[in-house]
Amino acid sequence: MTARSTSPRTLFVAGAWAFKGAFGAQLRCHNVLRALAQIGAVEVVMLGDPDGVSDRISEAGRDVRVAYSLEQQSSPNKGLTAMLKRTFDPRTHYPFGHRVGDQGVDRVVRNLKEFDLIWFFRQLSADMFPNMAWQRSVVDIDDVQSTYERAALRIGGLPGRLKALRRFFVWRRRESLLGGRFSVLAVCSEEDKQYLRRLGVDAHVHVIPNGYEKPSVEPVRSPAAPPRIGFIGCLDYLPNREGVTWFLNKCWPYVKREVPRARLRLIGRDGDKFPELDGPDVDRLGALPNPSDEIKTWFAMAVPIRLGYGTCVKIAHGFSEKCPIVSTTFGARGYSVVDGREIYLADSAEAFANACIKAIREPEEAAQVARRAWIEFLRKWTWEAIRPRVWAAAEDCLRSSDG
Numbered sequence: 001m002t003a004r005s006t007s008p009r010t011l012f013v014a015g016a017w018a019f020k021g022a023f024g025a026q027l028r029c030h031n032v033l034r035a036l037a038q039i040g041a042v043e044v045v046m047l048g049d050p051d052g053v054s055d056r057i058s059e060a061g062r063d064v065r066v067a068y069s070l071e072q073q074s075s076p077n078k079g080l081t082a083m084l085k086r087t088f089d090p091r092t093h094y095p096f097g098h099r100v101g102d103q104g105v106d107r108v109v110r111n112l113k114e115f116d117l118i119w120f121f122r123q124l125s126a127d128m129f130p131n132m133a134w135q136r137s138v139v140d141i142d143d144v145q146s147t148y149e150r151a152a153l154r155i156g157g158l159p160g161r162l163k164a165l166r167r168f169f170v171w172r173r174r175e176s177l178l179g180g181r182f183s184v185l186a187v188c189s190e191e192d193k194q195y196l197r198r199l200g201v202d203a204h205v206h207v208i209p210n211g212y213e214k215p216s217v218e219p220v221r222s223p224a225a226p227p228r229i230g231f232i233g234c235l236d237y238l239p240n241r242e243g244v245t246w247f248l249n250k251c252w253p254y255v256k257r258e259v260p261r262a263r264l265r266l267i268g269r270d271g272d273k274f275p276e277l278d279g280p281d282v283d284r285l286g287a288l289p290n291p292s293d294e295i296k297t298w299f300a301m302a303v304p305i306r307l308g309y310g311t312c313v314k315i316a317h318g319f320s321e322k323c324p325i326v327s328t329t330f331g332a333r334g335y336s337v338v339d340g341r342e343i344y345l346a347d348s349a350e351a352f353a354n355a356c357i358k359a360i361r362e363p364e365e366a367a368q369v370a371r372r373a374w375i376e377f378l379r380k381w382t383w384e385a386i387r388p389r390v391w392a393a394a395e396d397c398l399r400s401s402d403g
Helices: 024-037 054-058 080-088 102-114 145-152 158-175 190-198 238-258 313-320 349-361 363-380 383-402
Strands: 010-015 042-047 064-070 072-074 098-100 117-121 137-142 184-187 204-207 228-232 263-267 282-286 300-303 325-327
Touching (some): 010 024, 024 042, 024 117, 024 137, 024 313, 054 064, 080 158, 117 383, 137 383, 228 238, 313 325, 313 363, 349 363
Parallel strands (some): 042 064, 117 137
Antiparallel strands (some): 072 098
16 A cells, blocks of 8 residues: 555444354455554444444454444335335435434534545445445445346246346446445456446446455365265355255256265255255254364365355355365356366356266366465455455545545
8 A cells, every 4th residue: 555644544334234243244344444454543333233243343453443333223115106216216315224313424424524534334334324425435335236136137937037127227227326426436356347337337446355364274175975065155145045945956966866975065054944955965064163174074165156246255265275166157256267277167057066076076186176276365365365455445545535
């Protein structure tokens, strides 16, 4: 980061949920906050209940503290009139149905003069405030909402696709106006950056990839017998559940015919709540405190994701474990990897199953694929490697405000 006469002071605005748990969004929030703390003092405005997050925030650095919290209020937007307004007016307030009260908005605006920049973690946080322009601001969008709806257009029945089409139209129009609301936008992939450019977004857009922590020691794998294929992810999250259900129904029977002793291992909370995630030789392990011990026994990690937005943090996680990965092209979006070099990519059920079988039957080749992915991970997708991109986005915001 370019040297400045003083260290920048950042007001960091995020929902309380962003500090709880160890999932993709929470990992991103924590590491972005830690990067900002390395270049200056950071004060956090918490949207929602701050209980249980103080330790998580203190881990980000000495110069990070919670300034205050703001209560979230429900902002119902149901009914035909509200739906029509949201559909045709992209400047409608509170599209997620939650808001910060007027006093909270006034407090944030009043305090802005004390800071060099304001950083919103995810568009969800920014959209709890009125649809207004923020000077000296960065919004870390992370997930571009309309891309989720675009993916939903490819799967499901006609009623679901029609709803997704309307939501896609609504969110794409809102996103085209982001350049007028914030000084700098951050997204997690080059694909998302180019997508916003095609929407006509007139703003500085930075790519801050999702990543994973570098292990303290290089992983050593010990594939188990009988062979295991594994999946990790919150199973109450629809894109994960939809992907695993597709894999179980379309791919797993073929794998079992070719490798009858194979087992599928599912790591993730709430898997027992969904009977559709059951099947022959499927082990639902729940949330594990140390998934590395389990992942090192897998012949491959399956990422059968066909729905969602942003990038799958589980890809970077798998790379960090030096585990061979079989993924859909959609699941690997945002990662500059090549089929057969750092990953196995397959989109049809038969091709996906065959890639899993290949990883089991040709373990030495799969290990070489994982080794190449590990090298790329160290270069691109550790949070240590990503941190300078956070600094660059902050510096761009400061530089534009200086001008």
